[in-house]
Every structure is written in structure tokens, then in C-alpha cells.
Amino acid sequence: MDLLEYQGKQLFARHGVPVPDGRHATSVEEAVAASDEVGFPCVVKAQVQIGGRGKAGGIKLAKDRDEVREHAEAILGMDIRGLTVHELWIEGASEIASEYYASVVFDRSAKAPLLMLSTKGGMDIEEVAAEDPAAIARLHVDPLVGFQDFQGRRLAFEAGVDADVVRPVGAMLAKLYEVFLSEEATLVEVNPLIVTPSPGGDGGGRQVKALDAKVTLDDNALFRHPDNAQLRDISAEDPQERMAKERGLIYVKLDGDIGILGNGAGLVMSTLDVVAEAGGSPANFLDAGGGSKAEAITSAVEVILSNPSVKAVLFNIFGGITRCDEVARGLIEAFHQINPDVPFVVRLDGTNDEEGRRLLAEAKLPNVHTESTMDGAAQKVVELAAAAEVPAA
Amino acid sequence: MSILVDSRTKLCVSGITGREGTFHSLRNRDYGTNVVGGVTPGKGGQDVDGIPVFNTFHEAVERSGANTAMIFVPPRFAADSILEAEDAGIDLIVAITEGIPAHDELRVFNTIKKNGRARLIGPNCPGILSPGKANVGIIPAAFFSEGNVGVVSRSGTLTYQIGNVLARSGFGNSTIVGIGGDPVPGTDFIDVIAMFQEDPETELIVMCGEIGGDAEERAADFIAANVSKPVVAYIAGFTAPPGKTMGHAGAIVSGSQGTARAKAEALERKGVRVGRTPTQVAEAAASLLAAAA
Numbered sequence: 225m226d227l228l229e230y231q232g233k234q235l236f237a238r239h240g241v242p243v244p245d246g247r248h249a250t251s252v253e254e255a256v257a258a259s260d261e262v263g264f265p266c267v268v269k270a271q272v273q274i275g276g277r278g279k280a281g282g283i284k285l286a287k288d289r290d291e292v293r294e295h296a297e298a299i300l301g302m303d304i305r306g307l308t309v310h311e312l313w314i315e316g317a318s319e320i321a322s323e324y325y326a327s328v329v330f331d332r333s334a335k336a337p338l339l340m341l342s343t344k345g346g347m348d349i350e351e352v353a354a355e356d357p358a359a360i361a362r363l364h365v366d367p368l369v370g371f372q373d374f375q376g377r378r379l380a381f382e383a384g385v386d387a388d389v390v391r392p393v394g395a396m397l398a399k400l401y402e403v404f405l406s407e408e409a410t411l412v413e414v415n416p417l418i419v420t421p422s423p424g425g426d427g428g429g430r431q432v433k434a435l436d437a438k439v440t441l442d443d444n445a446l447f448r449h450p451d452n453a454q455l456r457d458i459s460a461e462d463p464q465e466r467m468a469k470e471r472g473l474i475y476v477k478l479d480g481d482i483g484i485l486g487n488g489a490g491l492v493m494s495t496l497d498v499v500a501e502a503g504g505s506p507a508n509f510l511d512a513g514g515g516s517k518a519e520a521i522t523s524a525v526e527v528i529l530s531n532p533s534v535k536a537v538l539f540n541i542f543g544g545i546t547r548c549d550e551v552a553r554g555l556i557e558a559f560h561q562i563n564p565d566v567p568f569v570v571r572l573d574g575t576n577d578e579e580g581r582r583l584l585a586e587a588k589l590p591n592v593h594t595e596s597t598m599d600g601a602a603q604k605v606v607e608l609a610a611a612a613e614v615p616a617a
Numbered sequence: 618m619s620i621l622v623d624s625r626t627k628l629c630v631s632g633i634t635g636r637e638g639t640f641h642s643l644r645n646r647d648y649g650t651n652v653v654g655g656v657t658p659g660k661g662g663q664d665v666d667g668i669p670v671f672n673t674f675h676e677a678v679e680r681s682g683a684n685t686a687m688i689f690v691p692p693r694f695a696a697d698s699i700l701e702a703e704d705a706g707i708d709l710i711v712a713i714t715e716g717i718p719a720h721d722e723l724r725v726f727n728t729i730k731k732n733g734r735a736r737l738i739g740p741n742c743p744g745i746l747s748p749g750k751a752n753v754g755i756i757p758a759a760f761f762s763e764g765n766v767g768v769v770s771r772s773g774t775l776t777y778q779i780g781n782v783l784a785r786s787g788f789g790n791s792t793i794v795g796i797g798g799d800p801v802p803g804t805d806f807i808d809v810i811a812m813f814q815e816d817p818e819t820e821l822i823v824m825c826g827e828i829g830g831d832a833e834e835r836a837a838d839f840i841a842a843n844v845s846k847p848v849v850a851y852i853a854g855f856t857a858p859p860g861k862t863m864g865h866a867g868a869i870v871s872g873s874q875g876t877a878r879a880k881a882e883a884l885e886r887k888g889v890r891v892g893r894t895p896t897q898v899a900e901a902a903a904s905l906l907a908a909a910a
Contacts, residue, residue: 330719332800332830332867335726350872367723368731408720410800444866445718447693476861489798489864490772490827493853497877498894500856509857511864542778544743544757574777575757598778599896 225441228271230313231455232437235407241399241414242433246315255296256289258314264288268295271311272304275348280304285317318433323416324385324393325349325360328400330410336364337404339375339397341383345416359383371401389419392432407452408445413438464508468527473510473520475527480505482609483528483537483566485521487512487546495540498598504606507534512546521554522561529564535612536567538605540598543574552580556587567591567608571601618818619747619792620767620809621709621738622650622685626751629654629677629707631698632689633665641689641713641755642668648752653681656698674698674705687744687753688712695740696721700728703735711753712739712803719866722801729803737803741865743773743795756793764789766902767813769806770825771798771832771865775853775895779825782899788906791819798827798865806836814844821847821906823898826880828854829868833880841887847905850884850891851898852877 227235233243247258248271259266270282277283282304284295292314302309323346331338342360344352352359361382365371376394385393396417404412414434423429446453468475474489478496482504486492489511496506508531512524528537541551551572558564570592572580581594593608595601628645632638633655643666646652654669654677661672671677674686686702688695688710695714702710710729717740729737738745744754749763755773760781766788770776773795780793794809796802806824813819822844826833833852840848855877857863859870870876881891890905892898 330723330800333832333835335723335730335801337723366727367720368727405720408718410719442719444692444716445720448718474864476858476863478856478858486774488772488774489868490770490775490825490853491778493772493827493857493863493868494775494778494851494895496856497853501893506856509861509863542774542781544774544777545755546774573781574760597896599894 225443225446225455226273227437227439227441227455228273228311229269229437230271230311232439233434235403235439236434236437239399239403239406241396241403242431243437244315244318244433244435246313249296249312249314250310252293252296252300255312255314256292259286259289259292262314262316265317266292267315267317268292268299269313269315270299270302270304270309271313272307272309274305274307277304282309318418318435319421320418321421321430322386322419324383324419325352325415326397326400326417327411327413328404328409331364334364336367337401338362338364339379339401341379341385341393341397343384349415365401370405371398373398386419388429389432393417396432396434403439407449408442409439410442411438411440464527464531467530468510471523471527473512473524473527476509477531478506478508480507481533481535482605483507483531483534484540485510485512485524485528485537486540487542491540491542495538495598495602498602499538499606502602502606504602504609507531518550518554518557521551522558525555525558525564526562529562529566534566536569536605536609538601539568539570540601541572541574543572543577547575548572548577548580549583552583555592556583556589559589566612567593569593569595569601569605569608571595571598618816619750620812620816621792621794622745622747622751622753624651624750626685626753627651627653627681627683628685628687628753629656629674629681629683630687630689631656631674631702633657633668633670634660634663635689638689639665645752645754648758650751650753653683674701674707678705678707683707685709685753686711688714688740690714692716692718696725699725699737703729703732707735710735710737710803711742711744712737713742713744713754715741717741717799719800722799726801726803738794739797739803741799742797743776745792745794747792748790754795756795760784761793762789765791765818765820766823767791767816767819767821768793768823768825769809769813770795771827771867772825772853775825779823779851779895779898782895783823783902786899786903788902791816798867800830800867805832807839810836810840810844810848814846819846820909821849821902823902824848824850826850826852827865827868828857828863828870828877829865829875831875834883837883837887837889840889847909848889849898849901849905850881850889851895852880852891
């Protein structure tokens with residue numbers, strides 16, 4: 225689960241990572257009230273999960289209440305690369321001397337958390353990595369030992385941060401690792417991590433702050449973090465994907481016109497590829513899971529057909545734990561309940577496949593074609609989708 | 618011969634008293650696997666259709682001589698159960714459980730690696746089948762027969778699909794190993810391919826990968842340097858969009874990393890035949906084995 229900037233910053237604040245003082249707002253009035261609390265100048269920031277918010281006009285500096293009002297009115301409801309802005313984050317403006325980059329990444333290849341630090345912050349880190357890989361200092365943390373303070377110092381020296389902020393940068397890395405570990409994140413990224421030009425009012429030296437926050441939490445660990453489980457970003461979810469999630473199905477919406485259902489993630493991915501190879505374009509990924517029961521199949525058909533682009537549907541089932549007769553019963557039930565108006569191609573193979581095909585044949589469902597191989601089924605569904613007339617809008 | 622499981626396997630199932638655990642333990646026993654016990658804390662002394670249940674893995678190892686564990690408990694208990702089996706001296710741990718938290722997997726992987734005693738297969742995998750010898754897991758054995766093709770895969774049903782196409786082309790299998798679809802698999806392609814290279818029964822290796830991570834790319838380098846047997850690969854997910862998890866926690870294209878195209882190209886550069894569909898994989902396997910005969 226990807227968090228919005230403000231959700232990430234609230235997690236940061238809880239673990240002592242320095243962040244600018246900010247408030248959440250969902251209306252112009254809330255934004256103005258928030259700016260009174262954080263003071264002026266302040267920044268009005270669109271909260272959507274996509275890069276390039278600044279360039280799109282979703283991040284604006286305001287020097288007084290009128291400007292906050294003006295910017296909030298412009299940004300709320302704005303479309304940023306396909307996402308509508310429903311939420312704002314209002315925070316005190318920061319003076320910036322330097323922009324760094326820091327992250328903790330779940331490194332699958334090394335099977336250990338990877339810490340990264342660079343003085344080339346404020347820009348796309350993948351570009352930095354491609355153009356000047358030496359500009360990013362990296363080291364792995366042994367997950368059985370945990371982060372050690374020397375690792376923070378070493379990264380700070382190797383990245384070449386200003387000498388007077390080696391200690392606060394190291395301390396921030398320690399706290400970012402704590403966020404990564406205790407919140408069970410798979411990514412904690414700060415870009416930019418800023419250094420202020422002058423010392424803070426606490427008598428210490430120059431300060432460092434996280435000016436942005438990108439946090440991805442492990443969905444599988446949310447049962448241990450009930451507060452985080454509440455942090456859903458409804459605006460970023462596709463309505464069909466939300467419907468599928470509520471029904472316990474694994475569904476990813478795609479751009480094409482052929483609805484796909486299969487059992488098992490690998491087989492469904494493979495089905496999408498075989499359909500594409502046959503010249504078709506899949507409308508979705510849907511894994512009905514192992515041991516799919518009839519009700520799950522009925523529910524899945526509803527989700528697939530709720531996407532108006534779908535012109536034909538392919539069922540690709542290889543029965544292992546899943547029984548093909550159960551899948552056939554689910555499809556027959558779905559036809560009785562929703563009477564679909566697009567053609568279906570059904571490929572049943574594996575456990576109880578003959579029984580499943582017999583049930584389908586007996587039910588005489590209109591517009592349902594059975595195939596015995598995956599390649600044949602893909603060919604058939606591509607033909608049917610191509611032949612289907614575009615439904616009137 | 619075969620790899621990992623065979624007639625010497627003595628299986629102990631964690632979670633044997635659960636519905637799924639009971640079902641698959643008995644199926645594995647019906648296939649001929651020597652199921653010597655199960656572990657459910659608090660149910661020690663009971664039995665599941667004659668299979669004794671123990672309170673701890675330590676007791677199970679001591680009393681039944683178990684050398685292989687199958688983990689069937691829910692995700693929140695799974696890491697603990699794997700580490701218990703490892704601590705009790707089990708050699709091979711097969712974790713079927715799906716949905717284990719990533720940080721738990723990290724801790725488990727690094728603990729097992731540090732101690733160097735046990736091998737973990739999975740988690741989130743269908744298990745291991747050596748046709749005619751032993752089945753540890755949920756692979757539907759009816760579709761596979763004994764033979765000379767070794768299969769290693771990140772996906773369950775896709776393995777059955779490819780195994781079935783191979784079977785229709787007349788090939789059987791030495792062993793089928795599902796390494797699982799999670800970000801931190803206990804055993805990687807490289808480990809299994811190295812075992813197949815050493816296994817006299819295996820004459821051809823099929824590896825079945827998918828998007829996400831770089832395990833296939835690393836396997837390509839390993840095959841070029843260390844494997845003399847022919848290898849055919851399949852990669853699922855050419856049409857997967859970036860940033861979306863395709864069912865398996867590990868199947869995600871992040872930025873330019875982990876695409877099916879990059880993996881297929883890395884394998885082909887190292888001389889591995891890559892089939893674009895499961896059918897093409899079987900065809901490539903058939904022609905390579907015919908050429909070797």
C-alpha cells in the first residue's frame with residue numbers, strides 16, 4: 225500500500241523524523257484554517273500518489289490567507305495525470321540551502337534492507353542512478369543485527385554531505401530505518417531531504433528536514449498495524465478494483481477489451497500474454513484463486529462485466545485444487561443472475577474437466593464457447609472480440 | 618534419482634489438524650509420501666487418520682525421525698513455525714502458506730542462511746513433486762509421470778499447465794519444484810538448477826519465471842557458467858503494466874526493473890531457449906531432447 229505524502233509525514237513525525245509543521249485539509253475553508261495554524265509563508269500541496277505534482281501546478285507557495293484560498297480553490301478537484309485531487313496538505317514553508325536524497329529500500333536481490341543517500345536530491349533518483357551512479361552512497365543493513373550508528377555516519381561521509389550536518393543526517397537515517405522496520409514498510413524515501421541555511425532557534429546548528437515522504441507499506445503485515453490499515457487512499461483506487469477487493473478477488477484493470485479470468489497468478493499472467501500473442505488486448509487480470517467455489521466465480525463475472533470496455537470474456541482454468549465442475553456451476557449461476565450480453569470462451573482442463581464441460585453443454589448457455597487448449601481459447605476469444613460491435617455509448 | 622524429496626523423505630506437517638492441512642497431508646500420504654507426523658501446539662497425543670500429532674517440532678523430530686517439514690499454518694504463525702522446524706534440526710522445510718509479511722520472510726531467510734543447516738522452499742509455493750516417489754505440497758500429482766524433465770517454477774497453476782503440455786508431448790518429470798511467488802523465496806532458481814545439473818535422471822531443465830525481481834537474470838548468468846544440460850525458459854507477464862502487483866506479492870514491475878522482456882532477453886543472450894507460450898516451451902523441450910537423443 226502506497227501512502228500519500230501527508231500520511232507518510234505523520235508516520236515520520238511519530239518516529240521523530242523532523243518534518244515541517246503541517247495540517248491536512250479537504251476543503252478551501254479547512255485549508256485557510258490550517259494555514260492560520262502553521263503560519264506564513266506556507267505551501268499548499270495536492271495529495272495524490274503520482275510524481276510531477278509541482279510541474280502540474282499542484283504545489284503552490286502562499287504568503288497570506290488570500291493566496292491560500294486562491295491556491296486551494298485551484299488545486300482541489302484538479303486532475304493530475306488522471307488522478308483527481310481530493311486532499312491537501314498545508315505546511316510551513318522551509319528555507320532550503322541543500323537538497324539531499326535518502327531512502328530505505330527492501331532489496332529483494334540481496335535479501336536485506338538497502339540504505340541510500342545522495343547529495344543530488346530534488347530530482348528523479350533513477351536519472352541520477354543512470355547518469356552518475358557514484359553520486360549515490362549505498363549500504364545494506366543486516367536484518368538480524370539492525371541499523372548501527374556507524375552506518376549512518378559512513379553513508380553521510382561517503383555521500384559527501386556538508387560537514388556540519390553529518391550527525392543530523394546520520395540521525396535521520398537511523399530514524400528512517402526505524403520507520404521502515406517498525407511500520408513494516410517496503411520503501412521509505414525522502415526526496416528532498418533538505419538542509420536549512422541557518423541554525424534553528426534551539427541553539428543548535430543547521431537543521432535537516434524531510435520535505436517529502438514516499439512510504440510503501442507491506443499489505444501482508446497490516447494485520448499487525450490496525451492504524452495503518454485505515455490509511456487507504458480511495459481516490460487512487462479504480463472503482464472496479466475496489467469492488468473486486470471488497471469481494472476478495474485479485475483484480476487489476478488493464479486497457480483492452482477482453483475480460484480474463486483464471487486460477488493462479490502465474491497462469492493468469494500467462495493467459496494475458498497468450499491473448500496478446502494472438503492479437504488481442506486484455507481488459508483485466510483476475511485471479512479467482514485456488515479452490516475457487518461457484519459463488520466466487522459468479523462474483524468475478526460481475527466484476528469483469530462492470531468494465532464497459534469488455535467485448536468478450538475468456539475463462540482459462542487449469543484445475544488442480546480448483547475443480548472444473550465448480551467453475552462451470554459458478555458460470556451457469558452467473559448467467560442466470562446477470563444474463564451477460566458478451567460472448568464467453570471457456571477453457572477447462574485438469575481436475576473434473578469432463579464433468580465441467582458436460583455441465584456447460586447441458587446448460588446450453590447462449591454465446592458460450594468451450595475450448596480444450598489455452599492457445600485455441602485465446603484465438604477464439606480474440607476473433608469474438610474483433611467481431612463484436614462497439615456497444616452504443 | 619530426483620531432487621529434494623523421494624522415498625527417504627519423512628514428512629512432518631505443521632498445521633496438520635487444520636482443514637487444508639489434513640486434506641493435503643492425507644493426499645500426500647495416499648501418493649506414497651512417508652508422512653510420519655504433524656505439529657499442532659496443544660494437540661499432541663492426538664492423531665489425524667493414524668498420523669501422530671506432536672506439540673513441538675523438537676518432539677516430532679525426536680519421536681518420529683522427521684527430516685522434512687511442510688508448513689500449512691496461517692501467515693501470522695508461519696515464520697515462527699518455519700524457525701521452529703529449523704531449530705529442531707529439520708533438513709528441508711516446504712512453506713505453502715501465502716501472505717507471510719515481507720519483514721518476517723527477511724528474518725527467516727537470513728536466520729536459515731546464517732545457521733546453514735536447513736533448506737527452505739517457498740513460502741507461497743505449491744511444494745515439490747518427484748513423480749513415483751514423493752509429493753510434498755499441493756501439486757496435483759495425477760498430471761505428472763516419471764521422466765527426465767526437471768521443472769522449477771515461481772507459479773503453481775502455470776507449472777501444471779506447462780507440465781500438462783509436456784506430458785501431452787510424451788515427457789515425464791524427475792522433480793517439479795515450486796519456489797513460490799514471494800519477494801524473498803528461501804530457495805532461488807539457481808539453487809534448484811544446480812541440483813538438476815547434478816541429478817543423473819534429469820536431462821533437460823524447464824524454468825518458469827515471471828515479472829519482478831532479478832532472479833531470472835541471475836539464473837541466466839549461472840546457467841551460462843555452470844550448466845551443461847539444455848534449459849528452456851518461460852516468463853509470464855509480458856503484458857503486465859508497471860507498478861501493479863499481478864497476484865503474487867513478488868510479481869511487480871518497478872520502474873524499468875523486472876520486466877518480462879528484460880528477463881527473456883537476459884536468458885536468450887546466455888543461450889537459453891525462451892518459449893513465448895507454454896506450448897512453445899513444450900515444443901522447444903521436445904526438439905532439444907530429440908537432438909540430444
